[in-house]
Amino acid sequence: MNALPVIAVTSGEPAGIGPELCLRLAERPLGGGAPAARLVVLADRELLAERARALGVSVVLRDWSPGNAPLPGVLDVIHVPLARPSSPGRLDAANSPYVLQLLDRALAGCRSGEFAAMVTAPVHKGVINDAGIAFTGHTEYLAEKTATPRVVMMLAGGNLRVALATTHLPLRDVPDAITPALLEEVLRILHADMGRKYGFAHPRILVAGLNPHAGEGGYLGREEIEVITPVLDRLRGEGMALIGPLPADTMFTPPMLAQGDCVLAMYHDQGLTALKYATFGHGINVTLGLPIIRTSVDHGTALELAGTGRADPGSLFVAVEQAIEMAQRAGNC
Incomplete structure (x- = not known):
């Protein structure tokens, strides 16, 4: 006992x-x-x-x-x-x-x-x-x-796991908060705890863009080009399986979700609206890091x-x- x-x-x-x-x-x-x-x-x-x-x-x-x-x-x-x-x-x-x-x-x-x-x-x-x-x-x-110094909020339900780059921030503050340093820290924590807490030796992480259509090549915002993609490329060079940046409006479709073990959303409602719609009442919150x-x-x-x-x-x-x-x-x- x-x-x-x-x-x-x-x-x-x-x-x-x-x-x-x-x-x-x-x-x-x-x-x-x-x-x-x-x-x-x-x-x-x-x-x-x-x-x-x-x-x-x-x-x-x-x-x-x-x-x-x-x-x-x-x-x-x-x-x-x-x-x-x-x-x-x-x-x-x-x-x-x-x-x-x-x-x-x-x-x-x-x-x-x-x-x-x-x-x-x-x-x-x-x-x-x-x-x-x-x-x-x-x-x-x-x-x-x-x-x-850094923790990551992740909600999970069924086979869906959604982590957040930023948590309880006013929406107008989100773009300035998503810096290369923050994004790298969050991805390292998410990658490590998907192994420690969930048993994935090589987790596949789907990463959302910040802007509509993931910036549309810079026409709808440049955060994907100037911040998100360079961080993803650098960490891919270390062997992380990172897919993105992806348009958030199609990232939660079954064919896309099948390609990953978890999702990283850039802000609270971007990720948790889909998660709670799919799992509310039987989803959970996990603090990583x-x-x-x-x-x-x-x-x-x-x-x-x-x-x-x-x-x-x-x-x-x-x-x-x-x-x-x-x-x-x-x-x-």
Whole structure:
């Protein structure tokens, strides 16, 4: 039993659907019937108990101990206290430090070897900033906490994997942000982690252009000619399998996707619109380049669904399964 990897799951924004999704982990189906990992949820224990009672969820909440064996209907919990009681759908900035404490505890456990990976339920960026805490997202927060100079956000679902050269930037800032240095760093991280986390010895990466029609030979923009292509040519010279720059409007067609193992989009909506259309509800977010394994759901806090019992746990289940597979591949088990 102790050979099983331990996966920490943070329950996210307490007013959102994260806590009730975490409760559903106790009923998560196990392939073949044997547990592949031990799960531990980081949350306020009474919050979970209240949400379980309100939704009629039958679950046993058990204090986490490294000696705990996985049991059906039992959820292991590391208690982190809320600042104030939380109600479904009602944001409270006073609980924003609690949300970050969940992340800090999971991260500390991953770095110490207590946990093999962390999986994150959604947080609400707005209310964290309302509390006076500058926060742009899990990806950037974990990068700062681990002193990682560059991380890459990738969303995955089914056989589709889409990484981003830039993440949460206003659209007007994107062209200036895509420099040769940034693009090279992102491609090196993506290439390396497609091997470490997904097992591709020689990953094929489809690279989008920035402009319509990938610049149309310079008539619709010169970033492809002056920035993207020179970087791709240089890294191809080192043996990387890079295809592009490709027009983004045709890159996500089945014949094109069949030529690659993952996609690199230049900005958030260019890549994630297609990914979420194809996989929403069962896609996940993976942070590449970190010294730890981190996966996440690909949706938000869904305040309007909180407390209704209608939230789909599919993305969280997939994020957990992917974290387990990555931990096993990395030898953390």
